[in-house]
Amino acid sequence: MQFGMVNSASSAFEAARPTPRFLVTGAKGCIGAWVVRNLVRRGNPPVIFDVDDSNHRLRALLSPEELQSVSFVRGDVTRLTDLESAVDGHGITHIVHLAALQVPACAAQPIMGAMVNVIGTLNVFEAVRRRRDLVKQIVYASSAAVYGPEEFYGARRVGEDAPPYPGTHYGVFKQCNEGNARVYFATEGISSIGLRPWAVYGVGRDQGLTSGPTKAIKAAVLGRPYTIRFTGGLDLQYVRDTAEIFVRCAELGLEGARVYSLRGTVTQTSQFIETLTRLLPQARGLVRAEGQPLPIAYDLDDSALVRDLGEVPRTPLEDGIRETADLFTRLHREGRLDTRDLDT
Numbered sequence: 334m335q336f337g338m339v340n341s342a343s344s345a346f347e348a349a350r351p352t353p354r355f356l357v358t359g360a361k362g363c364i365g366a367w368v369v370r371n372l373v374r375r376g377n378p379p380v381i382f383d384v385d386d387s388n389h390r391l392r393a394l395l396s397p398e399e400l401q402s403v404s405f406v407r408g409d410v411t412r413l414t415d416l417e418s419a420v421d422g423h424g425i426t427h428i429v430h431l432a433a434l435q436v437p438a439c440a441a442q443p444i445m446g447a448m449v450n451v452i453g454t455l456n457v458f459e460a461v462r463r464r465r466d467l468v469k470q471i472v473y474a475s476s477a478a479v480y481g482p483e484e485f486y487g488a489r490r491v492g493e494d495a496p497p498y499p500g501t502h503y504g505v506f507k508q509c510n511e512g513n514a515r516v517y518f519a520t521e522g523i524s525s526i527g528l529r530p531w532a533v534y535g536v537g538r539d540q541g542l543t544s545g546p547t548k549a550i551k552a553a554v555l556g557r558p559y560t561i562r563f564t565g566g567l568d569l570q571y572v573r574d575t576a577e578i579f580v581r582c583a584e585l586g587l588e589g590a591r592v593y594s595l596r597g598t599v600t601q602t603s604q605f606i607e608t609l610t611r612l613l614p615q616a617r618g619l620v621r622a623e624g625q626p627l628p629i630a631y632d633l634d635d636s637a638l639v640r641d642l643g644e645v646p647r648t649p650l651e652d653g654i655r656e657t658a659d660l661f662t663r664l665h666r667e668g669r670l671d672t673r674d675l676d677t
């Protein structure tokens with residue numbers, strides 16, 4: 334009886350609480366498209382904020398009806414006014430900030446990289462600073478690229494408090510964002526959560542340093558040769574899980590400037606290829622890896638995330654490869670599989 338009373342009180346509270354209104358920057362990217370899909374399927378279609386005009390990843394993951402339910406804002410995170418008008422125009426209460434240039438683009442054009450990755454993130458915090466009564470939560474993508482090579486940390490699992498030692502401009506920009514988030518909390522009381530994925534894989538992962546495993550799955554489905562451009566250890570995180578973690582962190586409403594590492598399947602590139610060719614035997618002899626290991630520690634401790642989030646989704650690698658291959662196969666059958674990334 335008492336239990337029932339508690340329940341009805343809490344559902345009255347739930348009913349009184351307004352539904353969060355999400356703005357997702359970089360929503361047309363890989364993780365973004367899965368975050369949008371997640372929110373749409375929760376019955377809470379978000380506002381998409383992206384500079385890109387094409388919808389190819391969203392179209393691969395959402396039905397035309399689902400796509401119609403979301404609002405699109407063409408905007409550039411390097412322009413504060415674009416963000417401010419999106420937040421004001423749509424009554425935004427939660428921001429998932431994913432817009433960024435990836436490692437190769439930041440290496441080729443560091444100034445542009447800093448504009449998008451650092452100034453763009455500052456703009457998100459500035460937009461919130463001016464509306465902090467309205468916007469309750471920022472979750473932003475940091476990266477495992479803030480860490481140095483595995484050897485730098487010795488033979489131990491690397492925690493969030495381990496010293497960053499990024500070996501790329503991209504990693505330095507992400508480290509800078511984490512520092513700015515800390516200062517915004519200390520000086521303005523703006524809470525945020527930064528998440529550090531390693532190598533996200535799944536449909537939509539068609540660019541960036543660690544997109545090789547996903548491209549290998551696509552090539553395997555098509556029976557084409559593919560070479561992953563690195564060897565050694567990696568942590569493969571299925572994109573559906575990553576998206577779910579971003580959304581759940583946004584809903585948490587924790588105070589502070591928190592940063593969490595993510596952890597999926599810690600493995601070796603050679604083992605990934607072995608698993609792939611066992612699941613898709615037609616790939617045997619076609620998928621290989623060459624090059625140096627990536628200089629980023631890959632055995633990361635996610636116990637802080639597990640502590641604060643509760644159960645963390647962790648799709649086993651075999652299931653993630655199967656789901657990805659099935660979705661690629663379906664898209665191929667329907668004549669909708671984009672294969673341009675296999676040539677890059």
Ligand SMILES: NC(=O)c1ccc[n+]([C@@H]2O[C@H](COP(=O)([O-])OP(=O)(O)OC[C@H]3O[C@@H](n4cnc5c(N)ncnc54)[C@H](O)[C@@H]3O)[C@@H](O)[C@H]2O)c1
Nearest residue numbers: 359361362363364384385409410431432433474476532533
């Ligand atoms: N994919 C991974 O394995 C991985 C690992 C660690 C961190 N991350 C981080 O997660 C986030 C999302 O990664 P992803 O793989 O989905 O990236 P992605 O490259 O697929 O998507 C990035 C999106 O940002 C948009 N964008 C770029 N510049 C913009 C601008 N100036 N204004 C508005 N939008 C802009 C792009 O159009 C694109 O849709 C990024 O911040 C990335 O650094 C990704």
